[in-house]
Structures are given as C-alpha cells and as structure tokens.
Amino acid sequence: MLYPQRFSQFTREHTDTLAALLCGLLLFLGWFALHLGWLGLAFLLLPAAYVIGGYESAREGLTTLFKEKELDVDLLMIVAAIGAASLGLWRREYHLIIDGAILILIFAISGALEGYAMQRTERSIRSLMSLTPDTARVLLQGREEEIPISQLKVGDEIVVKPGELIPTDGIILCGYSTLNQAAITGESLPVEKTVGAEVFAGTLNGYGALQIKVHKPAQSSLIQRVIRLVEQAQTEAPPSQEFTLRFEKGYAKVIVVAGILLATLPPFLWGWDWETTIYRALTFLVVASPCALMAAIMPTLLSGIANGARQGILFKNGAQLEKIGKVRAIAFDKTGTLTTGQLQVSQVIAASEYTQADVLKAAASVESYSEHPIGKAIVQAADDLDLVGAIQVQAIPGQGIVGIAQEQQIIVGNGVFVQRYVTNLPEELQKVAQSLEQEGKTVVWVAQGNIAEVIGVIAIADEVRSQASATITQLKKLGIEQIVMLTGDNEETAHSVAKAVGIDRVYAQLLPEDKLDVIRRLQQKYQTVAMVGDGINDAPALAQASVGIAMGISGSDVALETADIVLMADKLEKIAVAIHLGRRSQSIVKQNIVVALGFIMLLLVGNFLGSINLPIGVIGHEGSTVLVTLSGLRLLK
Numbered sequence: 260m261l262y263p264q265r266f267s268q269f270t271r272e273h274t275d276t277l278a279a280l281l282c283g284l285l286l287f288l289g290w291f292a293l294h295l296g297w298l299g300l301a302f303l304l305l306p307a308a309y310v311i312g313g314y315e316s317a318r319e320g321l322t323t324l325f326k327e328k329e330l331d332v333d334l335l336m337i338v339a340a341i342g343a344a345s346l347g348l349w350r351r352e353y354h355l356i357i358d359g360a361i362l363i364l365i366f367a368i369s370g371a372l373e374g375y376a377m378q379r380t381e382r383s384i385r386s387l388m389s390l391t392p393d394t395a396r397v398l399l400q401g402r403e404e405e406i407p408i409s410q411l412k413v414g415d416e417i418v419v420k421p422g423e424l425i426p427t428d429g430i431i432l433c434g435y436s437t438l439n440q441a442a443i444t445g446e447s448l449p450v451e452k453t454v455g456a457e458v459f460a461g462t463l464n465g466y467g468a469l470q471i472k473v474h475k476p477a478q479s480s481l482i483q484r485v486i487r488l489v490e491q492a493q494t495e496a497p498p499s500q501e502f503t504l505r506f507e508k509g510y511a512k513v514i515v516v517a518g519i520l521l522a523t524l525p526p527f528l529w530g531w532d533w534e535t536t537i538y539r540a541l542t543f544l545v546v547a548s549p550c551a552l553m554a555a556i557m558p559t560l561l562s563g564i565a566n567g568a569r570q571g572i573l574f575k576n577g578a579q580l581e582k583i584g585k586v587r588a589i590a591f592d593k594t595g596t597l598t599t600g601q602l603q604v605s606q607v608i609a610a611s612e613y614t615q616a617d618v619l620k621a622a623a624s625v626e627s628y629s630e631h632p633i634g635k636a637i638v639q640a641a642d643d644l645d646l647v648g649a650i651q652v653q654a655i656p657g658q659g660i661v662g663i664a665q666e667q668q669i670i671v672g673n674g675v676f677v678q679r680y681v682t683n684l685p686e687e688l689q690k691v692a693q694s695l696e697q698e699g700k701t702v703v704w705v706a707q708g709n710i711a712e713v714i715g716v717i718a719i720a721d722e723v724r725s726q727a728s729a730t731i732t733q734l735k736k737l738g739i740e741q742i743v744m745l746t747g748d749n750e751e752t753a754h755s756v757a758k759a760v761g762i763d764r765v766y767a768q769l770l771p772e773d774k775l776d777v778i779r780r781l782q783q784k785y786q787t788v789a790m791v792g793d794g795i796n797d798a799p800a801l802a803q804a805s806v807g808i809a810m811g812i813s814g815s816d817v818a819l820e821t822a823d824i825v826l827m828a829d830k831l832e833k834i835a836v837a838i839h840l841g842r843r844s845q846s847i848v849k850q851n852i853v854v855a856l857g858f859i860m861l862l863l864v865g866n867f868l869g870s871i872n873l874p875i876g877v878i879g880h881e882g883s884t885v886l887v888t889l890s891g892l893r894l895l896k
Contacts, residue, residue, distance in 0.1 A: 275315065279367035282312025286360045293353055301353070308360045309344070312367035313337055336362050338515075342544045368557075391460050391480075395426040398470070408477050415473045419464050427460045428480040429471035435656050436467030437631070440747075449632055451657040461795070466630060467656065514547050521867075539866055546862040551883040555851030559891030563844040566894055571827040572837050573811070579823035581848070582806045584841025588785035589739055589834070590778060590800070592792035593746035593756055595813045597831075598721040600793070602632050604640035605700060606718040608691050618715035620644045622671045622705045625662035628652040633703060633719050634660070637671075640717075659703075670706040677704040680711040692716050699752030727760040730831040735761075737838055741785060745774045747796060774800040791834065793818050808834065844894055851887040858883035 289304035320334025340359035347355030394405045398416045408426055411417070416432060419425055425438070437449040440462045449465060452458060458471060460480040477483070522540035525531040531539075560577030567574050574580045591597050607615040623641035626634035628649065649669065652662035659672015661680075670680045674692065678684060684704070692702040701719040706712060734742060743764040746753045753767035766777050774790075778800045781788045790797070790804035793814040798821045801807030809822030812829045819825055826833050862879045 275367070275371040278311055278315065279364065279371045282308045282360075282364050282367045285311065286357070286364055289360065290357050293357070298353075305344075305356050305360055309340065309363055312360070312363040313340065315367070316363070339544045339547075342541045346541050392424050392426050396420075411473050411477050413473055413476060417471050417473065419469045419471060421464060421466050421468060423464050425458050425460055425462045425464060425471070427473055427477045428475055429458055429473045431456050431458060431469055432472050433470035434467050436469055437465035437656070439463040439465070453657075514544070517547070518544050542866050543863065546866055546879065547859065551855035551858055551887055552852065555855045555887045555891070556848050557891075558888045559844050559847045559851060559894055562892050562894035563840050566896075567837060567840055570833060570836055571811075571830060572833050572840075573825040573827055574837075575823050575825070579806055580841050580844050582787060582841070583789065583824065583837050584843075584845045585787040586789045586806060586838060586841075587739065587787055588741035588743070588781045589734060589789045589791065590743050590745050590774075590781065590804070591762065592774075592790075592794065592797050592800075593744055593748060593753060594721060595793035596724075596791055596810055597727045597744065597756055597760055597762075598723050600721060600813050602636040602719055603722050604636055604717055605720040605722065606695065607640075607715060608688065608718075609715040610685055610688060610713055613714045615715070616644060618705050618717065620646060621664070621669050621707050621714060622703065622717060624664040625649045625652050625660050625669050625671055628662065629654055629660055633701060636719055637703070637717060667707050668709060668711060670711055671703060674702070674704055677706050677713065681706050681713055685713055688713060688716055697751060697755075699748075699755030723756055723759050724829075724831060726830065726832050730834060731761040733832065733835040734838075737835060739838075741781065743777070743781070745769055745777055745790075745792075745800065771796045771799050775803050778803045789834075791831075792822075808837075840894070847891060847894060851890050854890070855883055855887050858886075 285304050285308035289301050289308060292298075292301040292304060317334070317337045320337055323329050324334060340362040343355045343359035343362070347353050347359075391408065393408060395408055395411055395415075396403050396418045397406050397411070398418060403418055411427055417426065417429065421436070431452055431454050433454065435451075435453045438452050438458060439449045440459065452469070457474075458469070460477070460483070518540055521543050522536060525536045525539070526533060557577060560580050563580045564574045564577065567580070574583075594600050604619075607618050609615050609618050619637070619641040623638045623644065624646050626637045627646060629635075631654070647664050649662035649664040652660065654660045655672070655676065659670065659676040661668065661670050663669070668680075670677050674684060674689075688704075692704075695702050695716075695718045699720065703717045703719060704713060705715050705717060707714055731742060741764065742762055743766060744753065744757050744762045745766050746756075747769055748767060750765075750767045753765045757763070757765045766773070769777070774797065778788055778790055782803075782805065787805045789806040789808055790800045791808040791810075792798075792801055793810040795817045797809075798817045801809065801818060801821045806824060807822040808824045808826065809818040810829045811819070811825045811827040814822075814825070824837060858879060865879075
C-alpha cells in the first residue's frame with residue numbers, strides 16, 4: 260500500500276506539471292498522426308490534449324468571468340485555441356488545430372510553474388515549524404511531565420536538558436549553559452546564559468541543564484514570529500506582478516471587444532459577406548493571440564536559468580532572473596555568508612622564550628577534553644602537533660579550563676580567569692589582546708607551570724571568505740548603489756568584518772524582524788533590493804527582499820527554500836554573474852517584445868485590410884514566435 264499512497268501524493272502535488280507533460284505528449288503524437296494522414300487517431304489525440312492541457316486555464320478563466328466579471332488572458336487563449344481548431348475543421352486546414360494545441364500547451368506550462376511556486380512557499384513554512392519540538396518537559400508538583408507545546412501557559416516551568424532544543428521563549432530560573440542561537444540571531448559564537456537571561460525557541464542548548472519559566476504564549480515566540488513574517492512576505496505581490504495582472508486583463512478585454520466588433524460590423528460598414536467577416540474575425544483571434552509575446556519572455560528567462568545553472572547559480576523562477584538585473588541595493592548577512600561560519604584560530608602570539616607551537620600544544624592538551632566550540636577550534640589548529648594527555652581537567656563555564664599535563668598545570672581562558680593563577684598579565688600581550696578584540700576576535704590566554712606564567716594568547720575568529728572583498732568590489736563596479744551588512748553579532752565584530760570586505764554601512768545586533776525592517780527601508784529608497792543570507796534568522800529578510808539569495812552549502816533548509824536564487828558552491832563572486840545575466844535577459848526580452856508587437860500589429864493591419872489569408876496569418880504568427888524564441892536562446896551562450 261505504500262507505493263500507491265506515494266504515487267497518489269505525488270500526483271496531487273504535481274497535477275499541473277503532469278497535465279502539461281501529458282498535453283505535450285498528446286500534441287506530439289497527434290501532430291505525428293496528422294502528418295501520416297491518420298486523421299481518426301489525430302482527432303482522438305488532439306482533443307485530449309486540448310482538454311487535459313486547457314482544463315485549468317478554462318476553469319480559472321470562467322471563474323474570473325462569472326465571479327469577478329473580468330476577462331483574463333487564460334480565457335482569451337482558450338477562445339483563440341478553440342477558434343483555431345474550429346477554423347481548421349471548417350476549412351479542412353488541420354494544421355490550425357495544432358496551432359491551438361500549442362497555445363494550450365504554453366499556458367499549461369505556465370500553470371505548472373505557478374503551482375511550483377506555491378509548493379515552495381508551503382515547504383518553507385513546514386521547515387520553519389520543524390525547528391521547535393512538539394512537546395515540552397513541564398515541572399508539575401516536583402515531577403517532570405511532557406505536554407504538547409500548544410498547552411504551555413505563561414508561568415509554566417520547563418526543563419531543558421543538554422543537547423535539546425528550547426521549546427519556547429522564556430527566562431532561566433536555574434542553571435547555566437551556552438546556547439547556539441545562530442539559527443535565530445545569526446551570532447557566530449554560542450552565547451552563555453545563566454539565571455535571568457532570556458532564551459528563544461528553536462535555539463540549541465549546550466552542556467548545562469536549564470529550568471526555564473515561560474514568559475509569553477508559545478504562539479508569540481520569536482520563531483513563530485519568523486514563521487508569520489515569512490508567510491506575509493511571500494504572499495505580498497510585488498508592484499510589477501500587479502501591473503502584469505492589470506495588463507493581462509486589459510489586453511484580454513481589448514482583443515475580445517475587437518474580435519466581436521470585427522465579427523459583426525464589417526457587413527454593415529463595408530459590405531463584407533458574413534463568411535468573410537467570420538473568417539477575418541477568427542483569423543484576428545489567432546494572429547492577436549500573444550504567443551509571440553509569451554515566447555519573447557519565457558525562452559529568454561529559461562535560457563538564462565540554464566546558463567546560471569551551469570555556473571552554479573540556481574534561479575528558482577524566471578521572474579527572479581529579471582529582478583536581479585534591476586537590483587540597486589544589496590544586503591549581506593555576516594555569519595556564514597561573508598564569513599565561513601566556522602570558528603578558526605587566526606593568530607597565535609607567544610610570549611618571549613616560547614614558540615607558537617608551545618602555546619597551541621599546551622592549550623590543546625586540556626581543550627581536547629572540552630566540547631566548547633572555541634576549544635574545538637584550538638584542537639583543530641593543533642592537529643599536526645603531538646598532544647600529551649591531561650589529567651584533573653576541569654572546565655569552568657564561561658571562563659576557561661584548567662588541567663595538568665606532563666606534571667605542569669595548564670590554564671586556558673579569558674584574561675580575568677587566567678589572572679587568578681598568575682601574578683600579572685604581560686603588558687605587551689595585553690596590548691596585542693586589546694587590538695585583537697577591537698578587530699572582533701575572541702582572545703584566549705594560555706598559562707602553564709606550577710608557578711603559573713603566561714606563555715601566549717590565541718585569537719579565535721569566524722574567518723572572512725576569501726572572495727568576499729573581491730565580490731564587493733565587483734558589485735560596486737556594476738553600479739550597485741548601496742551595499743550593507745546585517746548581523747546579530749556585536750558592533751565591534753560587525754565593523755571589523757565590514758572593514759575587511761569593503762562594506763561601509765553596518766546594522767548590528769539585529770533580530771530576524773529587525774533585518775526585515777532594514778530590507779523594507781532599503782526598498783522604500785532603492786525599490787529593488789537583494790538579500791544574501793544562509794541562516795534561519797535570514798528567512799524573513801530573504802522572503803521580503805525583491806531577490807533573496809541563499810548560500811547553497813552552508814545555508815539552512817529554510818533559507819534555501821525561502822530564497823529565490825541559490826549559490827550552489829557558496830561562491831559569492833557568482834552574485835555579479837547573476838546580475839549580469841539578469842541585465843542581459845532584460846535587454847533581450849525588450850528586443851523580443853518590440854519584434855513580437857511589431858509582427859502582431861503588422862498581421863492585424865494586414866488582416867483588417869484583407870491582404871493576408873489565414874495560412875499567411877498563421878505563418879506570420881508562428882514565424883514571429885519562432886524568431887523571438889531563437890533570439891531568447893542567445894542567452895544560453
């Protein structure tokens with residue numbers, strides 16, 4: 260029963276796509292049968308292609324007509340397709356039936372693309388929902404009891420054990436731990452939390468057990484606000500989309516009214532016979548159908564999408580290829596986007612009489628027993644050194660770690676912690692440490708000996724991506740008017756990274772909703788704004804931005820689902836390539852639209868003057884469609 264269920268689910272989720280594929284297959288087989296003279300088979304296959312491919316467009320067109328009292332291009336295309344088929348049967352020009360089926364197929368493909376966009380939005384929300392557990396461990400009369408998150412009330416006390424996700428926002432009543440908040444705030448380092456500190460749903464608890472008091476309803480938690488922001492931003496139609504919808508309705512009304520007038524007035528005004536009048540009216544519907552206009556856009560965008568895919572740039576739809584070419588401002592997330600998102604030892608400064616290897620070896624000997632991210636970075640940096648085992652290792656949360664290796668005490672931690680064991684910190688190292696901290700780096704002091712003395716300091720940092728600076732330079736050369744950085748990190752770290760890559764404007768200590776507000780303000784000034792990010796905390800901003808760009812390797816599932824463009828290999832320099840593709844596609848689309856409209860006007864005038872017959876009209880109509888299609892394929896190069 261499993262496979263039938265999966266098949267049924269697949270068909271429900273991809274109905275539009277399957278309809279378009281089946282319509283195309285039936286169209287091809289019908290054309291082949293018609294070519295061989297098998298009229299009976301052709302007249303079975305082609306009507307089936309009409310029905311399967313055109314059902315959804317016909318339903319939407321009729322719904323719009325009867326419920327909203329409006330005409331749209333969906334209904335116009337169905338009428339044009341049926342008109343072409345009727346003409347083909349009437350005059351035994353069966354190739355016109357193929358023309359109508361092609362119109363149907365184009366709109367079936369369009370419907371499939373719209374369905375995909377809706378599914379992507381739903382997947383984004385489902386991914387966000389998975390960030391929090393379904394249940395929470397509540398303290399009731401001294402006992403722990405698991406209840407659904409939805410049943411939590413303000414004032415409830417919950418227990419979160421090491422390694423578990425925080426189920427809802429709250430205040431710590433008892434316990435101490437480090438929390439990985441990167442998913443929510445984008446901070447590159449785990450944050451130390453103790454009694455009185457606020458914790459957020461969806462963040463990952465570290466090594467300590469916590470007792471937390473719920474201080475707001477579960478539906479008001481930060482992660483739930485992120486979900487609502489993503490929903491809202493993805494359902495808001497951009498002005499360009501609204502303009503397109505208005506244009507389609509207006510175009511459909513003009514063509515329908517013109518078709519009716521052309522089918523009724525000429526006998527009275529110019530003395531045409533009714534057969535000629537109907538013939539010209541139906542020819543008008545065929546030549547006025549916007550196939551060439553549609554072909555002016557979609558082949559170009561699809562070619563650009565294919566070109567981008569070859570270069571590691573995944574455009575999720577053609578609209579975003581157009582929009583990226585119009586971008587005037589770009590906002591970058593810091594952690595995991597401009598930086599690698601992984602802590603690394605950036606510098607080791609040894610005191611006199613010691614070497615860098617001495618400092619790393621001593622620190623790694625005790626840090627190898629630690630689960631702290633800083634400790635892991637130190638151990639990784641000392642990978643090629645022969646470490647010695649340590650005994651009596653004791654970690655003091657938020658301060659440092661001590662142990663004994665080769666009968667010598669080793670102390671590793673922040674300056675205040677190490678000062679408990681040494682007489683004083685060397686003045687020259689204090690100056691170095693202060694300078695490193697101003698650069699946004701975390702400084703770890705290392706001391707050893709039974710009479711402890713400082714042997715050096717280690718700087719830990721989230722390293723800037725090697726191509727980040729060159730990317731910012733490229734974007735400025737392309738004429739991007741404003742480039743900013745958004746981060747949940749502190750001001751010093753943020754400005755340090757911004758200075759390293761050449762970004763002048765920095766917004767620091769931001770929550771997801773703050774990033775969203777910055778994007779909205781940028782859109783008010785620059786209209787088309789791109790957001791580049793990788794984390795869950797970036798999802799609302801990615802959804803709100805005119806173009807959301809996610810990092811493909813380091814990006815979270817939510818960021819990848821929410822974004823419009825994905826950089827598959829995390830290569831920031833591909834953003835400039837995407838902008839160039841977008842601008843080139845705009846140029847080709849404009850050229851194609853001019854050509855398509857020119858052909859349509861020429862055919863309409865020729866039809867009105869009676870200087871073209873239906874076959875010539877079809878040749879002109881299909882010829883212009885082929886011409887602009889081939890023009891669009893230039894972007895494949």
